Each structure stands twice: as C-alpha cells, then as structure tokens.
Amino acid sequence: MIAIFKNFNLVGKIGLIVGLLGGLVGMTVAIITDPLFGIIFSVIVIAVIYFSCRVAFGSIIRREALMKNGVQAEATIVDVDDTGMTVNEIYPVIRFTLEVRPPEGEPFRAESKELINRMDIPTFQPGAIVPVLYDPRNPKNIVFGTKESLQDARGMAPAAAEGTVDPEKIRMAQEFLEKEEKEHDEIRASGKPARARILVATPLGMNVNGNNPAMSFMLEVQPEGEPAFHAQTTGVIAEASVPKYQPGREIFVKYDPADHGRVSLDHS
Numbered sequence: 001m002i003a004i005f006k007n008f009n010l011v012g013k014i015g016l017i018v019g020l021l022g023g024l025v026g027m028t029v030a031i032i033t034d035p036l037f038g039i040i041f042s043v044i045v046i047a048v049i050y051f052s053c054r055v056a057f058g059s060i061i062r063r064e065a066l067m068k069n070g071v072q073a074e075a076t077i078v079d080v081d082d083t084g085m086t087v088n089e090i091y092p093v094i095r096f097t098l099e100v101r102p103p104e105g106e107p108f109r110a111e112s113k114e115l116i117n118r119m120d121i122p123t124f125q126p127g128a129i130v131p132v133l134y135d136p137r138n139p140k141n142i143v144f145g146t147k148e149s150l151q152d153a154r155g156m157a158p159a160a161a162e163g164t165v166d167p168e169k170i171r172m173a174q175e176f177l178e179k180e181e182k183e184h185d186e187i188r189a190s191g192k193p194a195r196a197r198i199l200v201a202t203p204l205g206m207n208v209n210g211n212n213p214a215m216s217f218m219l220e221v222q223p224e225g226e227p228a229f230h231a232q233t234t235g236v237i238a239e240a241s242v243p244k245y246q247p248g249r250e251i252f253v254k255y256d257p258a259d260h261g262r263v264s265l266d267h268s
C-alpha cells in the first residue's frame with residue numbers, strides 16, 4: 001500500500017489525506033451528536049472506505065503482481081457466458097472459460113471475467129485464441145493481454161484514462177454483489193417481515209441486467225411490537241422502481257431477529 005501511495009502525484013496524495021481526515025472528523029462529530037447513530041454511521045463509512053480501497057487498489061496490486069511474476073501464455077476460448085452486468089450500456093462483463101496452454105506444463109482450464117465492447121463480441125467466441133497472463137502460483141488469477149499491454153495501461157495518463165473502466169473493479173464489484181445476494185436470499189427465506197423507512201440511499205455506480213442500479217441503503221427498521229433500529233443493506237433496484245427507493249420512503253424488508261445487522265429488501 002505504501003508503494004502505491006508513493007506512486008500518487010502530489011494532488012492525489014493530498015486528496016487522499018484530506019479525504020481520510022474529513023471522514024474521521026465526520027465520524028467524530030456524528031458520535032458526539034448522537035452516539036448510537038454515530039457509531040452506525042461510522043461503521044458504514046469504514047465499510048465503504050474498505051470496499052472502495054479494495055476496488056481502487058485491488059486491481060493495481062493484482063496488475064503489478066502479474067507484471068512482475070505473471071506467465072505469458074496462449075489460450076483458447078472454450079465457453080462464453082454473459083454475467084448480466086453491463087457498464088455504460090455497451091460494455092457487458094463476459095465470463096470466459098479458457099483452455100490455457102502454458103509454455104511449460106500441461107494445459108489447464110481457467111475462468112476470466114472481462115469487459116468487452118459489444119462490437120467486439122463476435123471476435124471473442126468459442127474457438128478463438130487469445131493471449132493471457134496468469135499467476136503460476138494461482139492460475140485462477142488470469143487476465144486477457146500481455147505484460148506490454150498492462151504496462152501501457154499503468155503508464156496511461158489520468159486524462160487519457162478518464163472514462164475507462166477497469167475490468168478488475170467490475171469483477172470485484174460483481175463478486176461483492178453476488179455475496180450480498182446470497183446472504184439476502186438466506187434472510188428472505190427465514191427472516192421476519194417489517195416496514196422500514198429509508199434514511200439514506202446511495203447508488204453504488206453499477207447497473208445489473210440493463211439499467212437496474214445497485215444501491216446501498218441506511219434504514220430505520222420498524223418491526224411490529226419491537227423497538228425500531230437502524231441497519232444498512234444493499235440491493236439491485238428495477239429502473240422503474242428507483243423513485244420508490246428514495247430517502248423518506250417506506251419499504252418492506254426482512255430481518256434476522258437474532259442479528260439486527262442482517263436486513264434484506266423484500267421485493268415480494
């Protein structure tokens with residue numbers, strides 16, 4: 001992390017430090033003003049910072065590791081599967097099953113999620129041969145491209161990179177949503193129903209299966225016959241229903257009576 005910080009320019013370093021200090025001040029003020037809400041707010045802020053750092057730095061660390069220790073190989077696309085996630089309406093995230101042929105050793109199967117321009121999809125079909133770079137210690141860590149292409153991406157100036165999307169960030173975001181959805185399925189299957197009032201609604205910056213945004217919510221859950229409590233949850237909202245999921249609106253949720261921190265939106 002220190003090495004990554006050193007690579008920032010002066011403006012980036014100042015922005016990161018100011019942002020962290022601002023978050024610390026905000027959490028302190030919130031705790032002093034309302035201890036209970038302040039603690040919940042602080043936990044959410046820390047969680048958002050943690051996830052943002054993973055998304056922001058995870059791809060950098062992974063890319064640097066592959067540039068240093070990655071093995072260049074040739075792979076044949078065996079299968080293509082649309083994950084249902086699309087960025088900027090024209091860049092679907094595609095899951096590729098690959099047969100990788102390393103320069104030494106036996107061929108092996110691996111999967112890679114890549115951001116593909118819709119215009120290029122006909123090029124990435126079963127049978128096509130693509131260059132890949134993989135970690136010999138963890139062959140599942142694999143990306144399309146060469147060390148030279150990753151080097152070019154690292155050297156890209158901020159202005160040139162503006163508007164581009166890092167496939168690694170998309171992969172991590174998708175894994176986060178899949179993990180959240182699995183937990184929500186468990187809560188919806190066995191949780192208790194309740195009404196909830198939306199306190200804060202924050203888009204996560206990604207759409208699923210079209211223009212349906214993934215969002216994070218701070219809620220005041222109001223279980224029948226029990227005291228209200230605050231909780232945070234996430235969910236993918238149908239585009240037409242977004243106006244119904246705004247601060248102040250009342251929605252239905254399900255919660256874990258043994259753990260009030262586990263809450264899921266109830267779309268039924």
